[in-house]
Amino acid sequence: xxxxxxxxxxxxxxxxxxxxxxxxxxxxxxxxxxxxxxxxxxxxxxxxxxxxxxxxxxxxxxxxxxxxxxxxxxxxxxxxxxxxxxxxxxxxxxxxxxxxxxxxxxxxxxxxxxxxxxxxxxxxxxxxxxxxxxxxxxxxxxxxxxxxxxxxxxxxxxxxxxxx
Amino acid sequence: xxxxxxxxxxxxxxxxxxxxxxxxxxxxxxxxxxxxxxxxxxxxxxxxxxxxxxxxxxxxxxxxxxxxxxxxxxxxxxxxxxxxxxxxxxxxxxxxxxxxxxxxxxxxxxxxxxxxxxxxxxxxxxxxxxxxxxxxxxxxxxxxxxxxxxxxxxxxxxxxxxxx
DNA sequence: CTTTGAATGTCAACAAGACTGACTTAGTTT
DNA sequence: AAACTAAGTCAGTCTTGTTGACATTCAAAG
Numbered sequence: 001x002x003x004x005x006x007x008x009x010x011x012x013x014x015x016x017x018x019x020x021x022x023x024x025x026x027x028x029x030x031x032x033x034x035x036x037x038x039x040x041x042x043x044x045x046x047x048x049x050x051x052x053x054x055x056x057x058x059x060x061x062x063x064x065x066x067x068x069x070x071x072x073x074x075x076x077x078x079x080x081x082x083x084x085x086x087x088x089x090x091x092x093x094x095x096x097x098x099x100x101x102x103x104x105x106x107x108x109x110x111x112x113x114x115x116x117x118x119x120x121x122x123x124x125x126x127x128x129x130x131x132x133x134x135x136x137x138x139x140x141x142x143x144x145x146x147x148x149x150x151x152x153x154x155x156x157x158x159x160x161x162x163x164x
Numbered sequence: 165x166x167x168x169x170x171x172x173x174x175x176x177x178x179x180x181x182x183x184x185x186x187x188x189x190x191x192x193x194x195x196x197x198x199x200x201x202x203x204x205x206x207x208x209x210x211x212x213x214x215x216x217x218x219x220x221x222x223x224x225x226x227x228x229x230x231x232x233x234x235x236x237x238x239x240x241x242x243x244x245x246x247x248x249x250x251x252x253x254x255x256x257x258x259x260x261x262x263x264x265x266x267x268x269x270x271x272x273x274x275x276x277x278x279x280x281x282x283x284x285x286x287x288x289x290x291x292x293x294x295x296x297x298x299x300x301x302x303x304x305x306x307x308x309x310x311x312x313x314x315x316x317x318x319x320x321x322x323x324x325x326x327x328x
Numbered sequence: 329c330t331t332t333g334a335a336t337g338t339c340a341a342c343a344a345g346a347c348t349g350a351c352t353t354a355g356t357t358t
Numbered sequence: 359a360a361a362c363t364a365a366g367t368c369a370g371t372c373t374t375g376t377t378g379a380c381a382t383t384c385a386a387a388g
Contacts, residue, residue: 012293012301017286020293020305021195022221025214026316027308028192029235031185045373053186063337071193076375078338100336100383122181128310129176129184132303137176139296139303141184144191146292152190211345227365240346242366264355264364 034120047072047080049117052106055090056114060103062095069155089113198284211236211244213281216270219254220278224267226259233319253277 035049054069055061063081067074081104084090089110095101106114129137145153199213218233219225227245231238245268248254253274259265270278293301309317 012290014282014286017289018221018282020289020308021282021285022217023305023308023312023320024192024195025217026313026320027311028188029316030312031188033313043372047374050189053189057182057186064335072374073376074337075339075377079374082338095336098336098384102337118178118182118185121185122178124311125181125184126176128307131310132306135299136303136306139300140307141187142296142300143292143304144184144187146295147191147288148187148194149190149197152193156187156190209344228363236345237347238365239348239367243345246366259364262356262364264353266365 030124031121034124035117038117038120044083047076048084051077051080051084052089052110052114052117055104055106056111059105062101062103064101066104069152084110194288195285198288199281202281202284208247211240212248215241215244215248216253216274216278216281219268219270220275223269226265226267228265230268233316248274 032046036046039045039049050070051066054066058065063074063077067077070077081090081092085092087109088107091105091107091110092102093105095103129140132140145156148156196210200210203209203213214234215230218230222229227238227241231241234241245254245256249256251273252271255269255271255274256266257269259267293304296304309320312320
């Protein structure tokens with residue numbers, strides 16, 4: 001069945017697409033399960049995870065940058081950032097060029113948590129990749145990229161280029 | 165780079181996995197964006213979408229079944245179900261074999277909304293599949309399946325077999 | 329140089345939707 | 359008759375999103 005399907009895209013029925021949608025739903029649940037467990041033990045949620053992830057990825061990023069990426073209101077993000085700063089996981093430095101801006105950095109403790117969370121997530125992803133096989137991995141990433149909103153995709157691929 | 169990566173899984177660095185994680189995050193956002201827009205216009209949320217999806221998929225399913233699949237508490241599901249029944253999108257029938265159970269069905273209006281929501285989602289997914297190419301689709305589904313929690317994966321594949 | 333307007337971030341209050349825990353009602357099983 | 363099960367409800371909490379009002383800072387126009 002998978003064979004016939006990939007031979008010709010016109011054979012993708014609504015029902016097959018519906019199943020792919022469901023797979024996405026279940027897979028995302030698995031994808032977040034491990035970090036969620038770690039986070040709930042320390043009274044954090046996914047919002048904290050997301051903030052930590054993107055501050056790790058782009059140290060010194062401003063609150064406004066983060067807002068654009070996360071797609072939430074600044075008030076919502078601020079609550080999360082405040083607890084992270086209070087708990088000593090994130091450091092907020094006043095901008096030198098523009099003192100209205102706050103530049104965000106992970107402290108050593110913040111980096112440690114980031115590593116713990118992404119380790120858990122990577123372990124599952126690595127296992128899934130191994131079981132699915134090398135060819136599947138490329139296809140997986142290919143489809144994911146095309147499923148993003150165009151502007152987020154630009155942002156995403158921008159980092160890819162930058163990392164080379 | 166994608167080539168070298170798929171040649172040997174051992175070359176998957178932590179950083180590449182981290183990027184895959186981020187891709188999953190952005191892609192899921194895109195994946196839910198279209199239904200979210202439709203839902204918010206009618207004062208529903210993702211919770212309603214999920215209930216509608218699984219009742220459509222398994223008409224006559226009981227509340228308990230739904231709880232197991234969705235992984236929420238009955239109080240949480242009940243709130244959603246109540247509004248859907250009140251609004252005439254879902255019908256709840258007392259079980260014939262066991263009259264404690266309530267079997268759930270979509271009304272015509274419910275089916276109409278389901279179709280509207282999944283149409284939006286399918287359109288995006290179909291586009292992503294087309295752009296990524298046939299080979300990518302198989303890999304995509306392969307990886308997703310392996311990323312699920314084992315019990316949900318059993319449930320997921322059970323339907324696959326049943327549909328043949 | 330001052331005033332005005334825009335950008336950035338913070339505080340407060342509220343809503344949706346998840347959670348736990350205790351309880352009721354109805355039906356089934358032992 | 360007693361124990362268990364399915365569903366639903368009530369009350370209270372937490373996370374994470376929302377709006378609205380406000381303080382600070384900067385830049386540009388008068």
